[in-house]
Amino acid sequence: MGATIKEVAKEAGVSIATVSHVINGTRYVSPELIKKVENAMHETGYTEKYRKKKEEWKTGTKTVVAVVVPEAGGTLYIRLVRDISESLLKKGYLTAVYYSNYDTELEKNILLRLCGDRNIAGIILIPCTADRKNYEKVLAREIPLVFLERKVEGEDDCVLSDNEQAVYKAVKHLIKSGHEKIAVLLGRMESSTVKERLEGYRKAMVESGLEFDTRNILTVMRNEEYGEKIKCFYRDRRPSAIVSGSNHLTLKLLRVMQEMGLCCPEDISVVGFGDEEWCELLTPPLTTIKQDVEGMAEAAVLKITDKIEKRKCSFGRMRIPAKLFIRKSTQMIGRGPFGEKAFSPDDITFTEEEKEKIREGDFKVAISFHYGGTAWKTLHENGIRETLEKFGITVVAVTDAHFDPYLQVTQLEGISMQRPDAVIAIPCDDTITAPVFKKLSKKAKLIFMSNVPTGFEAKDYITCVSVNERENGRIAASLMGEYFKGRHHVKAGFIKHGAAFYGTYLRDMVATQVICENYPNIEIVAVSNFLNIDDAYRICRDMMKTHPDIEALYICWDRPALQAIRALKELGREDVAIFTYDLDEEIGEYLVQEKMVKGMGTQRPYEQGVAVALATAKALLGNTQYKYVGVSPYTVQKNNFVRAWKEIMHEPVPKKLINFFDK
Template sequence: MASIKDIAKMAGVSTATVSHVINKTRYVSPELVEKVEQAIMNADFPPKFVVRRQKKIRENIYKSQKGILLYICQYEDDKYVSSVWSKLKSLVEDKGYTIIRLNCNTELEMDIVNKLLSGNEEIIGVFVSVRTDKLYIQKIVRSLNIPCVAIGNEVDDSAFDRVSTDIYKTAYDCTLHFIRSGHEKIAILMGDLLKSYNKDFLQGYEKALQDGGIKIKKQYVLHKDSSEKSISGMLSELLGRDDAPSTLLIADSDYIYRVYRYMMKRNVRCPKDLSIMCFGNEDSASYLNPSLSMAENDFELIAEKSAELMLNRIKELSENDKFEVVFKKSSPIFIPAKMIIRDSITGAARGPFGEKSADMYTLSLTEKEMDICRMKRYTAVIVYHYIGASFMKLHEKGVRDVFDRLGITIIAVMGCQMDFSMQRKQIQSLLMLEPDIMIAFPVNHTMTQDVFKEVIRTKTKLVFMGHVPDGFEGTGYVSCINVNERSNGRNIGRGLGDYLLLNHKKNIGIIRYGHQFYATNQRDLAVEQIIREEYPELNICATEVFSKKDEYEKTKELLRWHPEIDGIYVSWEGPAIRVVEALHDINREDIAVATSDLDFMVALDMAKGGCIKVLSAQQPFEEGQAAALCGANALLGKAVPSFIAVEPVFVTSENLIKSWSTIYRSKAPKEIVEALQKNEQFMSE
C-alpha cells in the first residue's frame, strides 16, 4: 500500500504538498493538484492516508442514531454553498438527523463520495449543490437508490428533485423594475449563453422588455465566454455608442468589481450615467460606493424548502415502496429572489411626453452671454397656481437670483389659489405688459390650455413648471421644470417602508390626489411601486382619493374601514397636515405619515415626534434657478432641453436641521430646533 512519501515521489512534489491537496489545508496550484491526484489513481492500492480519511468519514456517519444525510458541494467557501449549508444543517439536525458536508471538486473526491454512498446503509438522503458541467456528478446522483435533492440552478436535471432560485423571474422582475423607474435603454451582462442559467436569465430579460413595449437590442446583450472581449472592452464599446444604455443588469456578482473598477477609471457616474443592479449575493454590496442594488438568493427559504422536500421523501420511504418513492419526482421548486434597492439605481425622470430629463447645469451661460442679457434689459413675469406657501417664496427667490445677475426685471408675480378662471384672467392681463419671459405653474391640464396658447402666439418665451397643459404635445414652449418625481416617490416609499419594518408594522393606507397632474401622479405611482416591489412584507390595505380639500374626511373614512393601518402616504405636505389633524382628532397618532415637500408645519410636527416621520422635499430654489436659466437661454436663441428635473432631498428627524438649511439656504427656525431638543425619542437615538 502506497505511503504519502511514495505518492510525493511519483508526483514529483513534497509530502507537504500531498498533504495540502488531500486535506485542503492550503492553496495548491491546479497543475500540482492534478499531478498528486494522478499519482494516487496510478497507485496499486489506495494510499493509507486516503483509507484513513474514508474511515474518519465513516466514523462520523456511524455516530448518527436516526439516519445520515449528505450535503455534496463543489466549493465549500462559495457564498451560495456556505449560506445554504449553515441554514440546512440546523434545520435537519433539529429533526434528529446528522448531516455531513463533502467536497466534490475533483474526480478523486467524487470517487470517495461514490464509495461512501455505496457502502453505507445509514445514508438515507443526499443534497447536491454543485457548480459544474462534469457528467460524473450527475452519473453518481442518477445511480442513487435513496432520495436526492439538487439545490441551485447549476444542477439542472429532471432525474431528481430540485430547489432553486427562479432565474427567469429574477431577470424579469429586475428588468421590469428598471422599466417602471422610467428607463428604456437597459443592457445586460452575463456569462456563457450555452449554460441554462444564463439562457433563463436572458429569456426573463427579453420577456420584460417585450411586456414593457421596449424593442430588444442585441447590442445591449453582453455575454462573457472564452472567445469574448474583456468586460472592460465590452463596456467601452457599449457606453461609447450614441444610444448608450442608462442601466446595466448584471447576472453574476463575480463581475461586479470589474464593472465598478471600470466606471471609476472611466469616470462613469453611477447612478447618474448608469444605474446598476446585480443578481447574486455580495456581502460588501451595501459598502460599495454607491451601494449596490441586488436581487439576492433567499438562502433561508431555499434551505427550508430543500429540507422539507427531503424529509417528506424520507417519510414516504417508511410508508411506501422504496423504488416508487425514490423515482417519484416532483416539479422543481423555484424560490423568488429578494430585491434590495440601494443607491446604484435612480429613477429616470421623464417629462410630460416621455422625454428624458436634462441636468440644469447644461443651462449655464458664458460671461459674454450674460452681458448680452444685461444690455437687452429683458422683463419677466411669474404666474403661480397658488401663492404664500414656502415653496413659492423659495422658487421666486431662485428665479430672482438668476435674473438679478442677468439684469432681467421681474415686473409681476401673481397667484390664483388654484382657480383656473382667475389664472386665465391674470395671464391675459400680464400679456398686455409684453414680458419677454413667462414662468407659469398651470392650474389645470385642460382648463387653461387656451390661454397658454395665446401666450405662445406672442414674443413671450413660456417656461412651464410641474406639468404642461393638454394640446401642446411638447412644442410651442421653452421647457418644463420639475423635481425628479420618480426619485421623489422612491424616497418616500423607501422611507415609509423602512420605518414600518423597523417598528414591526406592516399595513399601509394611501391618500392621493384625484386629478390628472402629471407630476403628482408620477410621484404617487413611484411610491406604490417601491412598496409593492421592495417591501413584500408590507400590505397596502386601501387607497382614498382627495380633490377638494377633503383630506380630513377621507382620512377618517379610510380608518373607519381599515383600523389596522400603521402608516399613510399623502401626496404632498398641505393635505398631509390635514391628515395629521384628523389622526389627532380620532386619537390615532400612532400612525406614521409620509409625504413630499418641506415647510414649517410638517417640519415642526416631525421635530416634535408627531405623525410625520419621513418625506422627500423638492428644491424650489434650484427649480426657480433652472426656470430662469431656461428663459434666458431661449431669449439668446440657444437650444434648451424640453424637460429639466432637479433631484429631491430625503428628510427625517435625524437630518431635519441640515435638510432645512440645504433647501431654504438659512438656519432652521428656533421653534423647530427647540422641538427637536425636547423630543426625547430623537435625543435618545
C-alpha cells in the first residue's frame, strides 16, 4: 500500500493540508516548509508512490476537481478536503480548494470563475446557503456538480451526514439516562444541517413524551459574543444536559461552564458534535456524535467522477450514518423507587435558626444495619454519627442483623420500645421485614438507605438515600466496554443478585442496557442470579463450564465477586476480566495486581452516611421534600486507586496495597 499523505505530514511535522498544498500547488507554502515536505516524501517512500500515481493522472484539460468549502479552519472541512483529495488522486484527478468564507457573493464569483476554467472537470460544493437562487447560474452551465454536507432547496443530488438521526440518538441516550430537561445548542438556523439537527432533537423529545420547548433551544452565531448569552440561558432554563450542534460550540460551552464553576457531568451532561482528538483528552472525555468523514468524501468523489466520466450514477441524496461515542461527559440521573427526582446532598442546607431548633428538640435516632463487621458499615455509621452530633441528635441504638431478616425484625421491635424520633435502616430483605417497618413508620420517621421494602408507598417513609445506581451501573458496563474496545465478539457472563432490592436491580438493569446498546462487540451469553452470597461460587463454576469461551464477568458487588474469583482460580481461568462494585481491601488487592479485577464502580459510604444524617435532621423539623437523595458513585481503576482509596475510605492506603505500586 505504501506511505500515506498522513504519514508524510507526521514525518515533516506539518498539517495534512500543507502536504496537500505542496503536492497540488493549490496555495503558497514557504520554501522552508516545501523542503521539509519533499524530504519527508522521500524518507517515507511517498515520492515513488507519487511518481507512479502521476503516470495514472488525467492529462490535458478537465483534470482538476474544485472543492469549495465555507472556511479554512473547521476540522470537518479540513478532513473532508484531505479525504477528497486522496480519493480523487487515486482516480487520476488533482484537487483545487477554494474558500467562500460564508460569503454568498464571494461564493458566486468563485463558482462562475470555475465554470470558465478549462482545467476544472467538476465541482464539489459545500454551500453557504440553502437558497437555490444562488446556484442557478452554475447549475445552468451543466458543469458536473455535487453538493456536500448541506442541502440546497430543490436539489436532491447531494451527499449528507445523517444529522437528524445522529442528534436523535444523542437525545435518546440522555433520556434513557434519566434526563428530561435537555437543551440544544445550535448555530445558524438557515443552515440545512442545523435544521436537521434541531428536528432530531424535537423528534426524540416528542417520541419520549417530553415537552418540546423552544425555550430550551439556544442559538449562537460564529462571531457572536457568546459568554453572557450562555450564562443567562443556563440560569433561566437550568438544563441537566446540553447537546451541542458542533464542536466549536462545545468549546464555547465548556469555557462558560468553567467560568461559572459548573462541573461536567455532575452539573451538566454534555454531548458534542464532531469527534476530534481532543475530545478524548478532556476531563472527563467527551461523549460525541462522530460523522463518517471518510464515507462522505468517498461518496462525493464517486458521484463527481461518475458525472465527469458520464457513467451511470445513483441520483439522489446519500445519507451517511453518524455514530454516537459514549464517554464520561454524560451521567445517569438518579431516580427514587417511585421515580422521584434525585436531590444531591449539597441541596440539603440549614439556616442557623433551623440548627438551633434541632438542638432544642433533644431528638433520638436509632440505626438498623442489615449486616456489619465491615469497613463499609463503619464508614456509614461514622458519617451518620458525626453529622448527627453536630446537630445535638443522640444515637440511642445501632443494630446489626447479619443479613438475617428474622433477626432484624426482632431488633426493630426492640428499637420501637425505645421510642426514637427517627429510625435509619437498611432492610435485610423486601418482604419479611416489611410489616415491622410498616408498624414502625406510624411511630417514628423512617429513613431508608439503598432500598424500600415491598408494599411501601412514598407516603410511608420520609426519605430514601442511595448511591446513584443508574450511574453506578453505567460505570461498570462502560469499564467492560472500554476494556474490550477494538475486540470482536467478546462473550460475557452476568452474575446478579436474585433478591428484588431496588438498588442492585436498577444498576444490574442499567449495566445490561449499556452493554447491549453501546457495545455491540460484547455478547451477554449467560445470566445467573444468587440469593446467598456463597452461592456465587457454584454459579460461577457452572457458568464457566457451560460457557468456557466467556472472557468477561459482571458481578453485582465485591463479596460475590470474591466467591467467583475462588471458582475461577480452581478452574485455572484467571484470564477472565471481572467488573464489579464497592471498594474494599481484599477486592482492591486483585485490582492493583491487575489479577482478574479490571475496574469497579463504588459507593461512597461515609458520604452516604452524611447524606442520610442531613435528611434525618430535616425530617425531624417536619421537612419531607427530600424524598430521594442520590450520592454520586466513584470509578476505580488501578491508575486512580490511591486517590480513590483515600477519598472513599477516608484513610491512607494500606501498606500491603501500596507495596504493589512500588514493584
